[in-house]
Amino acid sequence: MTSTTQTASKGKSLDRKRLSAELSFWAFVTPAIAGLVLFMAIPMVWGFLLSLSRAQNTIHFGHFIGLRNYTDLLSDPDFLNSLWTIFVFTLFIVPTTFLFSLWLAIAVHNIPRGKAFFRTVFFIPTAVSYAAASLIARMSFFSGQSNGFANHIIGLFGLAPIQWIGTASPPWYWLVLVSVRLWLQVGFYMIIFLAALQQIPRSLYEAAALDGASGGFTVFRYITLPQLRAATVSVLLLNLIAAFQAFDEFYNILGGSGSSSGNIGLARPPLVYIYNVALSSQDFGRGAAGGFIITFIIVAFTLVQGRLFGFGSAKEGR
Amino acid sequence: MHARTMGQKLQLALRYAVLSALAIVFLIPFYLIVRNALMTDAQITSPHWQWFPLHPVWSNFHELFADKTAFMWVGLRNSAFIATTTLVLQMLFASMAGYALARIPSRASRTVFGSVLLTLMIPGAVTFVPTFALMAWVGGVNTLWGVIAPGLFSAFSIFLFRQFYLGFPSEIEEAGMMDGLGYAGIYWRLVLPNSKAVLMSLGVLAFVGTWNTFLWPLVVGQNPSSWTVQIVLSTFLTGQTIQLHELFAAALVAVLPLVVVFLFMQRYIVEGITFSGGKE
Structure with missing residues (x-):
């Protein structure tokens, strides 16, 4: 009871x-x-x-037009060009960032003195915004005037000033865009690699030395690189997603002043295209459709990359 | 340690040389900001390159802040307010949710966590147009809260706090239970004070990210009263006439606070990046 x-x-x-x-x-x-x-x-x-709506000058949906916005976009040469632009940019920036930040991490990790100094110097540009970095690149470092920094330096070697940003051929503006992004982000990815390098047990290297693996490259290929797998996947993935959504430096470096459209026609990435369509032309239906197309491409690339390198989960790391 | 051979010494020297050269290149943009911010327009554009401003023109800053068309004060004040608010509220909301997902038993736990992971995969590219539509609908365009609101909620922060609290020592909570504290009391009095390091790390990253973000403030804050400091910089570039000395003074003012934050908080920032980078 x-x-x-x-x-x-x-x-x-x-x-x-x-x-x-x-x-x-x-x-x-x-x-x-x-x-x-x-x-x-x-x-x-x-x-x-x-x-799926005709939403010109209105933020409301309802005027259903099916996939028209999508088909319009995919037959607009400007939009296709923007996809091509970002494709080339991503294809270039992802591997260079990866190799550069990995190299920096290994170099900084393996020096006996001054680690903290070099780490700080390479990392500090991460504090700078894309807007500020674009400003420095456009108005000073890569300024097309003879008083721009890069032009001053090449002038010391007797070379004529170069229009870094304003000319279509040779396309120096790519050098500017890539340098800005590399400067801003390699330090960030270097930190991720540095952390991963510190976690590799010393015993692995000692065992390799006992087995007679002496050459630097052999050790790197068979010990360091496999141990960096999770960090590598993370760096490639973050980098890829960010690159596809590039906006700030294109807008600020190539964008026009006043009423002129500037040099943005040289390389207009999809996000700038969408921004113009939605905010300037007030076509929210088309802008929204563009966002979905970009997302679809990002997801597709992420999946392909996941297939190639794994998604970095503990299981796949072995 | 074994003695280095000649070849190894040479290799090390070469490595230092390359790293030093790169370090100089990496510092040049900072040098250029400071140099130009302290020069007159004529000195900046002079064909004779002058490495250092012999007579620093400090009045550039005075001029910048006195310039009614530059909106520098407004931008700085807005950025400071937006970044601080985001830091505090994003950390609060995310740590609460992360704690609950890790430690408070609920039937909905798995579903809620799954949904958080799902939103983690949504890129900004797809949301900025409709979020603008939403903001226009509720009257958030050209307001500070319109700029702030979407940044207060981060699926990534929730995820990271959950991972952190999964490994949180349960003794602390048990002690709180003994003392008759409810979940709210345990969270507020015991869990939060013991999460200082992770709050700092993720908080600084949230602050930096918000201070530097560009697209959303550009989209939603079209009126100068809601401009952030980044928009002010961009407006300098896209304006009709460009005042070089003011432009670089503005860049220095916009960049300096964060460089200081980075130098002093580097340990936390590095921890934050390591913590989040390894979790992706």
Whole structure:
């Protein structure tokens, strides 16, 4: 008799405990989840409906036109050009960033003195915004005037000033765009590699030395590189996703001043195209459709990269 | 340590040489900002390159802040307010959610976490147009809260806090339970004070990211009253006439606070990047 009442009350208190945990859980997650619903889920749905609507000068959907926005975009040479532009940019920036930051990490990791100094110097550009870096590149470092820094330096060797940004051929503006992004981000990825390098157990290298693997490259190829797999995947993935969404430096370096459109016609990435279509031409339907096309491409590339290198999970790391 | 052979010494010397040369190249843009910010327009554009401003023109800064068309004060104030608000609220919301996902038993836990992971994969490219539509609908265009609001919620921060709290020592919570604290009390009095390092690391990254972000403030803050310092810089570039000395003074003012933050908080920033980079 007593035992049954005991279990009953115990069950009740357990129920109450569960209920209070459940309530607390929701109280804790609601602010964040509500925000994600508001600024992620709802825009996704709204954007999808917009992309199927004729939404010129209106932010409301409803005038259903099927896939017209998508087919219009994919037959617009400007948009196709923007896809081509970003494709070339990504194809170039991802491997260079990867190799450069990996090399920096290994070089900084393996010097006996001055590690902290070099790490700080290569890392500090990460503090600078794309807008500020574009400004320095455009108005000073790669300024087309003879008083620009790069032109001054090549002038010391008797070379004539180069229009780094303003000419279509040779396309020096690519050098400018790539340098800016490399300067801003290699330090960041170097940090990820440095952290991974520090976690490689010394015993692995000692074992390799015992086995007679002496040459630097052999050790690198068979010990260092496999141990950096997770960091590599992470760096490539972050880098790829960021590159496809490049906007700031293209807008600020190639963009025009006043009413002129500047040099953006040389290399207009998809996000600048979408920005112009949605914010300047006020065609929100087309802008939204462009966003979905870019996302589709990013997802496709991520999956391909995942196939090639794995997604860096613990299981695949072995 | 064994003695280095001649070849190894040479290799090391070469490595130092290359690293030093690169370090100089990496520092040149900073040098250029400072040099130009302290010169007159005539000195900047002079065909005779002058390596250092012999008579630094400090009045450039005075001129910049006095220039009514530059909106430098407005930009700085907005950026400071936006970045600080984002830092505090994003950390609060994300740590609460991360803690709950890791430690408070609920039937919905898996579903909620799955949804967070799903939003993690949504790129900004697809949301900025419809989020602008949403903002236009609720009257958030050209307001500071319109610039701030979407940045307060980060799926990535929630994910990282969850990972952090999964490894949080349970003794601390048990002690709190003994003292009769509920989940709110445990979180506020015991968990948060013991998460200082991770709050700092992710907080600084949130601050830096928000200070430097460009596309969203450009899209939603078209009126100068809601410009951030990045938009002010960009406007200098795209304006009709360009005042070089003011432009570089503005760049220096915009970049300096973050360089200081980086130098002093480097340890936390590096920890934050390592923590998040390894988790991707």
